[in-house]
Amino acid sequence: MAAGLKTIISLSFVLAIGFLLVILSCALFKQYLPLLVVATYVLAPLPNWICGRCANPDDFVESAGNAVVDFGRFCTGFLVLMGIALPVVLAHSMLITYTAMVMSIIGGVLIYGTIISFGMFFQEEQEF
C-alpha cells in the first residue's frame, strides 16, 4: 500500500514536470503550437484501449479479432511518433525554436511515460 502510494506520488510529480516543460516551451517563446504534443500523447493510448475492448483476445480461432487489436496498436504507434515528429517539423520550419523543440519533446515523453506506467499499474491490480 505504501509502495503504491509512493509510486502514485512520484508519477504525478513526473507528470507535473512534463506539463511544466511543455507549457514553458510554449510560454517562453509566445508560440503555443507545442501544446499539440500534449493532445497527441493524451490521445495516443486511446485507439489501443478502444480496439482492445472491441476484440476478444482469447479467441485464437478467429483472427479477425486480432486484426482489430493490431489496428489499434498501429494507430498508437502512429500517435506516439507523431508526438516526437510534430515539434521537429515545427522547429525545422522555424515556427518554434530548437530549444522549445527539445523541451516539448522531453515533456511529451515524460507525460506519455506517466500515462503508460499508470496503465501498467492498474492492469496489475486488476489481475489479482
Add this chain to the structure above:
Amino acid sequence: MSEERLWKFKKPEWMNSAVARSAGVYAAGALFSLSFFLLLDAAVFSHSKLNGSDPPIHIAFIDWLPLIFSSLGMLIINSIEKTRLSADSFSYSGSGVAWKARVVLFLGFASLAGGMAGGVTVLVLKYVVPGVVWPGLWMGVANVLANGGVMMSSVVLWVSQNMEDEYSYNLAL
C-alpha cells in the same frame, strides 16, 4: 513442418513471441507516422519563409500523390487474410479465393512500387532537372524517403502479421 521449409536458416525463436509481434506492429505504425511527417515537414517547409527557391517551388498535390498510392498499396496488402494465400490445393481454391487474393495482392504491391517510383519521378522531374539547390532539394528527397518509409512499414507489418500464425499454432497445440 520442417520438411516444408525452404531456407537453410531457421526463423529465430524470439520472433515467435507475442511481445516481438506487438512490438513489430507498433514499429510499423511509427514508421508510417515517420514517413507521413517527413512529407508534411516538406510541405510546411515549402510554405515557410526558409524556402528561398527562385523561381518559388511549392509542394502541390503532385508531391502528395506518390504517398497516397503507397499508403493505398499498404492498406490493400495488409488487409488481405494471409492464410488464404497458401491454400492452393484444397477447400479454398474451389471458389477461387486464393486466386482472387493473389490478384488483389498484386494490385497492392503494384501500387506500393508505383508510389516509390512516383516519388523518384517527382524528385527527378521537379527538383533535379530544374537544378534546385539544397534547402529546396529537401522537398524532393523527403518525398523519396517518405515512400521508402511506407514500404518499410508495410514490410514490418507483413512480417509481424506472419508471426501470428506460428504463435497461435504453438498455443493451440
